[in-house]
Amino acid sequence: MATIYQVSELAGVSLATVSRVMNGGTRVSEKTREKVTKAMETLNYRPSSIARSLASNCSNSVGILVSELHGPIYGEMMSGIEKQLRTAGKHVIIAAGHSDAASEKDGIEFLIDRNCDALILHVEAVSDEYLIELATTKYAFILINRYIPQIADNCISLNNRRGGYLATKALLENGHRDIAYISGPLWKMDANDRYLGHQEALSEFGIACNEALLSEGNFQEEGGNECMLALLDTKIAFSAVVCANDEMAAGAMQAARDRGLAVPNDISVMGFDNVLLARYMYPKLSTVNYPVQDMGKMAASWILKNIYQANQPDISHVFEPELVWRDSVISL
Amino acid sequence: MATIYQVSELAGVSLATVSRVMNGGTRVSEKTREKVTKAMETLNYRPSSIARSLASNCSNSVGILVSELHGPIYGEMMSGIEKQLRTAGKHVIIAAGHSDAASEKDGIEFLIDRNCDALILHVEAVSDEYLIELATTKYAFILINRYIPQIADNCISLNNRRGGYLATKALLENGHRDIAYISGPLWKMDANDRYLGHQEALSEFGIACNEALLSEGNFQEEGGNECMLALLDTKIAFSAVVCANDEMAAGAMQAARDRGLAVPNDISVMGFDNVLLARYMYPKLSTVNYPVQDMGKMAASWILKNIYQANQPDISHVFEPELVWRDSVISL
DNA sequence: AACATCAATGTAAGCGCTTTCATTTGGTTT
DNA sequence: AAACCAAATGAAAGCGCTTACATTGATGTT
Secondary structure, eight states: OOOHHHHHHHSSSSSHHHHHHHHOOOOOOOHHHHHHHHHHHHTTTTOOOOHHHHHHHHEEEEEEEOOSSSSHHHHHHHHHHHHHHHTTTTTEEEEEEEEEHHHHHHHHHHHHHTTTTTEEESSSOOOOHHHHHHHIIOEEEEESSSOGGGGGGGGGOOOOOHHHHHHHHHHHHTOOEEEEHHHHHHTTTHHHHHHHHHHHHHHHTTTOGGGGEEOOOOHHHHHHHHHOOOOHHTOOOOSEEEEHHHHHHHEEHHHHTTTTOTTTTTEEOOOOOOOHHHHHHSSSSEEOOOOOHHHHHHHHHHHHHHHHHOOOOOOOEEEEEEEEESSSSSOO | OOOOOHHHHHHSSSSSHHHHHOOOOOOOHHHHHHHHHHHHHHHHHOOOHHHHHHHHTTTEEEEEEEEEESSHHHHHHHHHHHHHHHHHOEEEEEEETTHHHHHHHHHHHHHHTOSEEEEEEOOSSSSSHHHHHHIIOOOOEEEEOOOOOOGGGGGGEEOOOHHHHHHHHHHHHHOOOEEEEEEETSSHHHHHHHHHHHHHHHHTTTTOOOGGGGEEHHHSSSHHHHHHHHHHHOOOSSEEEEEESSSHHHHHHHHHHTTTTTTTOOOEEOOOOOOOOHSEEEEEOEEOOOOOHHHHHHHHHHHHHHHHHOOOOOOOEEEEEEOOOOSOOOOO
16 A cells, blocks of 8 residues: 555655645645646555544544434435435444434444544434533534434424324315324324324314324334224224324234224325335325435535535425325325 | 543553553553553543554444445345444444446445445445456455355355245245246346246246246336236236345235236235335235345454454355245235 | 745644563562 | 563554645745
C-alpha cells in the first residue's frame, strides 16, 4: 500500500501539498495538481481513511442502531439512510438493539466507542431521560420514530395519531359503526398515539368508544391472532377491526378465518405501516402508509447538515401518514 | 475525552503499561493493573478505536455488501452476521450493491477504502473473474450465496439443486404428475441449479420434463404473476407449480386466483426460500427453507477464524435446504 | 528599485495509540 | 553479599495523515 509519503516523493512535492490536492479545498497550482494526481495513479494510491480520521478528528462514519436488522421496517429505513449517506462519502455502521433497554444502551455505547461522528437511533426501550442526557451532554444523534419534546430537534417521527385517525375514519366513511381495535403495547408512544387517533375519529362521528372492543397486542402476528380471538369471544358484534400494525392484521385475519369468518365480507381489516407483506396478503391489506424510507433519508440529511455542514434541503421532523386502500375492507 | 496519556499520568505509569492493561495479553502486576483500571474509570476513559487501528494496522471492521438493505433475505443475513461479529467486538459497515455490476464494484471499492479488514459479499452481477482476481491478489472476503470453484474456500452457498429437487419431489410424492415450473433468470447460477434439481426429481419419477411447462421469471412477484398467466395460457393441464422463490409464488397464487382457480384445491403452489412473508400468505406457503441467517453467521465465523485468528467451530461451506410443509399444496 | 502583497509550497508538530527494545526491580541462588 | 534472572516497566519510534505556521517567489505599487 502506497502512502502519502511515497506519493509526495514521486511527485517531488511535500506531504502537505499532496494532502491539499486530496482534499480539494485549498489552492494548488494546476501544474502541481497534475503531477500529484499522476503520481497517485501510478502508485495506485489509496488514502488511509483511518489515518485521516485520526488526524482530522472526524471518522466520516455514522452509526445506526435499529431494533432488528431483519423485519420489514428496518430494512427500508436503513436503505434510505445508506443511499443518502454513501452519496456523501460517509459510511454506515450498524448495530441491533433488540428492543431491550440494556441491549440498546449497549449498542449505543458500542457505536460511540467506534468513534462515529453521529448516531441514528431507532430505540424503543431506552428511557427519555437517558436520551435527553445523551443529547445534551455527550453525543450527536437523531432519533427516528420517536418524539421527545425536550429534544424535538433530534427527532424524526410519524404523525401516528393522524394515522390512527385516518384508518378509523376510512372505515367510518364506508359505513362501519362497530369497530374493534387491536393496539400495540400501549406504553409505547406510537401505539398509544395511534389509538388516540382512533378515538378521535370515533368521537368525530359521534360514536362512543367501547373499551370492550379494544384489545392490547404486542405488534406481532401471533398477538394479532390472540387479540382477534379475544375480541370475537366477547360476542360483541363488530364489522371491522383496525390493527395497529400490519403483522397483527395478518394474525387477525388468520384468526377470523379460523373462526369461519370471511375477510372482508364478514369482517373488514385495516392495518398500519404498509410494510411489504401487506401487498402479499390475501386479501391485500388496506393500511396506512408509514414512509419509513423517506424518514431514513431525512435523518441522514439532518446529519449531513448538522454534523458535516453539508448543504441540505430543510429538515422535516414530522411525517404524515396516508391511507392505502386495498382489498381487506368493504363498504357497507 | 481523556487520552491514554492522561490515564498514564494519573496512574503514575507509562503509556506502554496502560496499553498493556487495555489489551490484556502481556503481564502486568496486579497492583499496577488496578491503579490503571481505577484511573481509567475516574477519567471515564474510552480508547480511541481509530488511533488503535492506525497503530495496530487493524480496523476491526468488516464490510458487508448486499444487493439491497431491504428485501426479505438480506435482513436475515445481516442479522446473523451482526450478532456474530459484534460479540467478537468487530463492527459491521454496510453498503448496497443493487444487483448491478458497476454498482457492486463501487460498493466493494467503497468498503475497501474504508479499511475494512475483510468483506462479506452478496453480489450477483459482478463476474467470477473479477472476484477471483480480487481474492487472489488483493483482499480477504467471503462470498455468500455464490459458488466459484476456483475460490471455493471463499464461498458459502446453499445446495440449490437439492432444494429444487426437494420441492418437486414433495409434489411428486403427493401424487402430482403434471408440474409446472416458474424459474428465476436462468443465467443466475442459483436459479439454474434449482431448476436442475426440479428436473432431477422428475426424472427420478420417470417423468419427462416438458419444456412448455417452464416459464422463466425474474424472482419478483410481478414476474411470478406473468409467468403463471403464461403457463395457464398454454392450456396444458397441470396440478401444481413450483416457483423458484417465494415472491414469485405470491405472484403466481394471485394470478391463479384472478383466473378463478383456488389454491391449493385447483392448483398447488410451492415456493422457495421460506422468507418471512411465506407464513403470512394465504394459504400459507409450502416452501423450501433457505437458512440464510445461519449462513450469515457462518460467514462471520469464517472471518473471525481466518482474519482475526479467533477460535471458531469448523466452517461449513455448503448448506442444505429443507422442505417446509404448509397449506399451499394438497395431496392428490 | 525598494517594498508590500499574496498565492503556492514546505516544515514540522501533532492525532492517540501499539510495540520493540532497553532498563529497572526484586527475588533466588551461591 | 555478590551475582543472576525473569518479570515488570519505561522510552521512544512509528502508524499515515492534517494543519498551523513559516517560507518562497511572483506580481503590482510607488
